[in-house]
Amino acid sequence: xxxxxxxxxxxxxxxxxxxxxxxxxxxxxxxxxxxxxxxxxxxxxxxxxxxxxxxxxxxxxxxxxxxxxxxxxxxxxxxxxxxxxxxxxxxxxxxxxxxxxxxxxxxxxxxxxxxxxxxxxxxxxxxxxxxxxxxxxxxxxxxxxxxxxxxxxxxxxxxxxxxxxxxxxxxxxxxxxxxxxxxxxxxxxxxxxxxxxxxxxxxxxxxxxxxxxxxxxxxxxxxxxxxxxxxxxxxxxxxxxxxxxxxxxxxxxxxxxxxxxxxxxxxxxxxxxxxxxxxxxxxxxxxxxxxxxxxxxxxxxxxxxxxxxxxxxxxxxxxxxxxxxxxxxxxxxxxxxxxxxxxxxxxxxxxxxxxxxxxxxxxxxxx
Amino acid sequence: xxxxxxxxxxxxxxxxxxxxxxxxxxxxxxxxxxxxxxxxxxxxxxxxxxxxxxxxxxxxxxxxxxxxxxxxxxxxxxxxxxxxxxxxxxxxxxxxxxxxxxxxxxxxxxxxxxxxxxxxxxxxxxxxxxxxxxxxxxxxxxxxxxxxxxxxxxxxxxxxxxxxxxxxxxxxxxxxxxxxxxxxxxxxxxxxxxxxxxxxxxxxxxxxxxxxxxxxxxxxxxxxxxxxxxxxxxxxxxxxxxxxxxxxxxxxxxxxxxxxxxxxxxxxxxxxxxxxxxxxxxxxxxxxxxxxxxxxxxxxxxxxx
Numbered sequence: 001x002x003x004x005x006x007x008x009x010x011x012x013x014x015x016x017x018x019x020x021x022x023x024x025x026x027x028x029x030x031x032x033x034x035x036x037x038x039x040x041x042x043x044x045x046x047x048x049x050x051x052x053x054x055x056x057x058x059x060x061x062x063x064x065x066x067x068x069x070x071x072x073x074x075x076x077x078x079x080x081x082x083x084x085x086x087x088x089x090x091x092x093x094x095x096x097x098x099x100x101x102x103x104x105x106x107x108x109x110x111x112x113x114x115x116x117x118x119x120x121x122x123x124x125x126x127x128x129x130x131x132x133x134x135x136x137x138x139x140x141x142x143x144x145x146x147x148x149x150x151x152x153x154x155x156x157x158x159x160x161x162x163x164x165x166x167x168x169x170x171x172x173x174x175x176x177x178x179x180x181x182x183x184x185x186x187x188x189x190x191x192x193x194x195x196x197x198x199x200x201x202x203x204x205x206x207x208x209x210x211x212x213x214x215x216x217x218x219x220x221x222x223x224x225x226x227x228x229x230x231x232x233x234x235x236x237x238x239x240x241x242x243x244x245x246x247x248x249x250x251x252x253x254x255x256x257x258x259x260x261x262x263x264x265x266x267x268x269x270x271x272x273x274x275x276x277x278x279x280x281x282x283x284x285x286x287x288x289x290x291x292x293x294x295x296x297x298x299x300x301x302x303x304x305x306x307x308x309x310x311x312x313x314x315x316x317x318x319x320x321x322x323x324x325x326x327x328x329x330x331x332x333x334x335x336x337x338x339x340x341x342x343x344x345x346x347x348x349x350x351x352x353x354x355x356x357x358x359x360x361x362x363x364x365x366x367x
Numbered sequence: 368x369x370x371x372x373x374x375x376x377x378x379x380x381x382x383x384x385x386x387x388x389x390x391x392x393x394x395x396x397x398x399x400x401x402x403x404x405x406x407x408x409x410x411x412x413x414x415x416x417x418x419x420x421x422x423x424x425x426x427x428x429x430x431x432x433x434x435x436x437x438x439x440x441x442x443x444x445x446x447x448x449x450x451x452x453x454x455x456x457x458x459x460x461x462x463x464x465x466x467x468x469x470x471x472x473x474x475x476x477x478x479x480x481x482x483x484x485x486x487x488x489x490x491x492x493x494x495x496x497x498x499x500x501x502x503x504x505x506x507x508x509x510x511x512x513x514x515x516x517x518x519x520x521x522x523x524x525x526x527x528x529x530x531x532x533x534x535x536x537x538x539x540x541x542x543x544x545x546x547x548x549x550x551x552x553x554x555x556x557x558x559x560x561x562x563x564x565x566x567x568x569x570x571x572x573x574x575x576x577x578x579x580x581x582x583x584x585x586x587x588x589x590x591x592x593x594x595x596x597x598x599x600x601x602x603x604x605x606x607x608x609x610x611x612x613x614x615x616x617x618x619x620x621x622x623x624x625x626x627x628x629x630x631x632x633x634x635x636x637x638x639x640x641x642x643x644x645x646x647x648x649x650x651x652x653x654x655x656x657x658x659x660x661x662x663x664x665x666x667x668x669x670x671x672x
Contacts, residue, residue: 045478093458151655154667156458158653161600164593164646172639297466304459339473339588346467350449353460357453 026355027305027312031319034347041343042336051334059329060322066329068211072283074321075220076101079275080299081313082227083141083268085306087155089231090264091244092148094303096141096159098296099166100269103140104133104276106173109180109193109287111200112280118197125199126215130277137273138266140166145265149258155265163296171289180287193287202282216278221314223271228310240264272296298324301349320345374508376621376628382512382582384620386411386574389519390598391605391612392526393570398602399530400563401543401665405461406446408595409468410568413439414575416472419488419586420479428489428580432515435576436569442468443568447561454669465595473588490584491515491576513581519573527609539563543663546670556670571595600649607662619645 042052061067080097087094108129111117117128140162147153173179174192182194202214231237242250243257251257279295280287302320306312327341394407404410417438422431442464449460480486494514500506530536541549542559549556578594579586597619605612622644629636 041474045474093456095458095462147654151653153653153655157603158650160596161646161650161653164596165643165650168639168643168646171642172637175639176637297462300462301466337474337477339470339477342466342470343474344470346463346465346470349463350445350460350467353455353463354449354453356455 024307024312026358027307027352030351030355031305031348033351034344037347038340038344041340045336047334047336052330052336055330055333055336056326058333060326062329064208064211066325068213070321070325071213071217071318072278072321073324074317075216075282076275076279076295077299077302077320078220078224078313078317079271079278080296081302081306081317082224082310083271084300084303085308085310085313086227086231086240086271087141087264087268088303088308089237089244090240090261091247092261092265092268093156094141094144094159094265094268094272095156095300096144096163096269096296097272097275097299098292098294099159099163100137100140100272101276101279101292101296101299102163102166102170103269104137104273105280105287105291106170106180106276107136107273108133108277108280109173109196112196113180113194118199120199122199125197126202126281129196129200129281130274133273133277133280134270135273137276138270141269141272142262142266144269145262148265149261159265167292170287170291174287174289182286191289195286196281200281201285202278212283214282216282220278223274224310224314227271231310236260272299275299298345301345304349304352370504371508372628372632374505376624377505378508378512379624379627380617380621381509381516382620383623384617385516385519386577386582386594387598387601387619388523388613388616389577390571390574390595391601391616392523392609393567393574394598395602395605395607395609395612396526396530396539396570397560397563397567398607398666399543399663400539400560401546401663401668401670402447402450402560402564402567403457403461403667404446404564404567404571405458405599406442406464406468406595407461407567407571407598408591408593409461409465410439410442410446410571411575411578411591411595411598412465412468412472412589413442414572415579415590416476416575416586418572418576419579420476422490422580423480423483423486423488426489428491431489431580432491432573432576435572435580439568439572439575440565443565444561446568447564451557451560451564451669454671457667469589476586476588488580488584488586490580513577515573515577515581519577522570522573523609523613530609540663542670543665546665546668550670550672556672560670571598574598597645600645604645604649604652606652615648618648 039049043049059066060070080101083097084094111129111132115128115132117125120128144155144158144162147158148155174181177184180193181191182189202216205213205215205217239255239260242253242255243260247257275295276292298320302313302316305316323341327338330336331338390407390411394404397404414435418431418435421434422428425431446460446464449455450457491513493511494517495506495510499510530539538549538554538559542556546556549559575591578590601612601615601619604615622641626638626641
C-alpha cells in the first residue's frame with residue numbers, strides 16, 4: 001500500500017500562492033449545490049419548504065441555547081478538522097478522527113472518574129482529563145504514523161481500521177464493571193460509565209444556564225491560532241509542506257521524514273482526542289457505547305471542506321455545527337428525517353472531491 | 368461443544384461470512400484493476416435497500432433481487448466517474464458515497480415504508496443440496512440455506528477462473544499492475560476500470576440482498592453496519608489473492624458467529640473483543656506483521672494517458 005500516498009494528491013493542499021478565491025468559490029458552490037439538492041428532496045417528500053426551513057432555523061439558531069449547542073458541536077468538529085488539515089499538509093489523509101475521539105473519551109472518563117482529577121485544584125481538575133485525552137488520541141494517531149514509516153502502510157487504511165477498533169473498545173469498556181461501567185446497583189443500570197464529577201466538567205463561560213457555552217470555545221480558538229502559526233510560520237510547518245509536496249526531494253535535502261510523519265499524525269490524533277474530551281466533559285457527562293457517534297467522520301468532512309486552510313476549518317466547522325443542530329430539529333418539528341442532513345453531507349464531499357479535478361487542472365502545467 | 372451447537376456454529380459462520388465473501392470477491396476484482404472502492408459499504412446498503420423495497424413492492428423476492436442489482440448501477444457509475452474519469456481521491460469519494468447512501472436509504476425507507484415498516488418482506492427461498500440436507504443434526508443447520516449462498520459460491524469460483532485464465536482477467540490484473548501496457552496494447556484502461564467498478568457494484572449489491580432478503584427478510588437503517596469495511600479488510604488480509612480472501616471472510620464470519628455462540632457455552636470472552644477481532648487482524652496484516660503485503664502497484668493511482 002506504500003504507493004497510496006501519492007494518489008492522495010488530489011486532497012493535498014494547494015501551493016500557498018495559488019490558493020484563494022477560485023478554490024474557495026468552488027467549495028462554496030459545492031455547499032450551495034448540496035443544500036439545493038437537500039431542499040429539492042424536502043419538497044419531494046411533500047413537506048412544505050417553509051415549515052422545514054423554520055424548523056431548521058429554530059434548531060440551529062432560534063434561541064441562545066440553540067446557538068450555544070450548535071457552537072459546542074462545531075468545537076468538536078473543528079478540532080478533528082484542524083487535525084485533518086495539519087496532517088494533510090504533509091500529504092497524509094487522517095480518516096481516524098472517529099477512533100481518536102473514542103480513545104480521548106475513554107481516557108478522559110478514566111482520569112475523571114478514577115484518576116483523582118476531581119480532587120485537584122480548579123483548572124487542573126478539568127485540564128488533566130483533557131491532557132489525558134489528547135495523549136490517548138495522539139497515541140492512536142501515532143500508531144498509524146509508526147506503521148507508515150516502518151511498514152509503508154497507507155495511513156488511510158490504518159487510521160480507518162484503528163477507528164473501528166477504538167469504537168468497539170468504548171463498547172467493551174462500558175460493558176465491563178472492571179473497566180468503566182457504572183456499578184450495577186440495580187438490574188436497570190445501563191451499560192455506560194458513571195456521570196463524571198462536576199469539578200471535571202468544562203466550566204461554563206457565563207453563569208446563565210441558558211447558554212451552555214463552555215471554556216472549550218476559547219481553548220479551541222486558541223488551538224486554531226496555534227495550528228495556523230505552526231503551519232504558516234514555523235520550520236515544522238515548512239518541513240511538513242516539503243514532505244507533502246515531494247518526499248524524495250525533502251529526504252535528499254536532509255530532512256528526517258519518519259519522525260515528522262509520526263509527530264504530525266500524533267498531533268492530529270491529539271486534536272481528535274481533545275475533541276473527545278470536549279464531548280465528554282462539555283456535553284455528554286458520561287461515556288456511552290455510541291460515544292463518538294459519527295463526529296469523527298463529520299470532522300473529516302470539515303477538514304476536507306477547508307481545503308488546507310485554518311480559517312476554512314473554522315468556517316466549515318461552524319457550518320456543520322449549525323447544519324447538524326438544524327437537521328435534528330427538522331426531524332422533531334417538521335418530520336423531515338435528519339438523515340437528509342447525511343445526504344447533504346455526502347453530496348458536499350462528492351462535489352468537492354470531483355471539483356478538485358478542475359481546481360488541480362488549473363495549476364497543472366500545460367502538457 | 369455438543370454436536371447441535373457445532374452444527375449451528377458452522378451454519379451461522381457460513382451465513383454470516385457470505386455477504387463478506389461476495390462483496391470481498393467483487394472488491395478484489397476492482398482492486399486488481401487499480402481502483403479502491405471504499406464505497407463497498409454504500410453499494411451493499413444500496414443493494415440491501417433496493418432489494419428489500421423491490422421485494423416488498425412486487426411481492427416477489429426474485430424481482431427484488433433484480434431491482435437491487437439495477438439500483439446499484441448509478442452508485443457504481445458515480446464511483447467510477449469520480450475516481451476514474453475525474454481522478455478524484457478514491458478514498459474520499461468512497462466515504463462520501465457511503466454517507467450519501469446511508470442518508471438516502473434511511474430517508475427513502477421512512478418515506479416509502481413509514482407506516483408499513485413492520486410488514487414482512489418476501490425473502491429468497493431456502494434450498495439444500497440433495498442428500499446433504501438430510502444428514503442428521505448437521506444437515507438441517509449447515510446446508511439448508513438461501514439458494515443465493517450456493518449461487519454465490521459458483522459465481523466466486525467463476526471469478527477466480529476468469530481472473531486467472533482468461534484475457535479479461537489478464538486485462539483486469541494488468542490495469543492495476545502496469546496500466547501503461549494495457550493502454551499500449553490498444554485496450555482502454557478507463558473502460559477496464561469502469562467495468563471492474565461496476566462488477567464490484569453488482570457483487571456488493573448481491574451481498575446486500577443476501578443480508579436483507581436472503582438472511583433476515585427485512586431492512587433496517589444502515590443495516591450493513593460496517594460489513595463493507597470488513598470486506599475491504601478481508602481483501603487486505605487476503606493479500607489480494609482470491610483463496611486467502613475467501614478464507615479471511617470465513618474467519619471473520621466465524622468470529623461474528625462466536626459472538627452469539629460463546630455466551631451460550633458459558634465461555635466469558637468480551638463481545639467487543641470478538642467484534643473488533645477482524646479489524647485488529649486486518650491492521651496486523653497491513654502493518655506487515657504477517658508476511659509481505661503485495662498490493663497491486665497501481666492501486667488508488669489514477670491513470671493519465
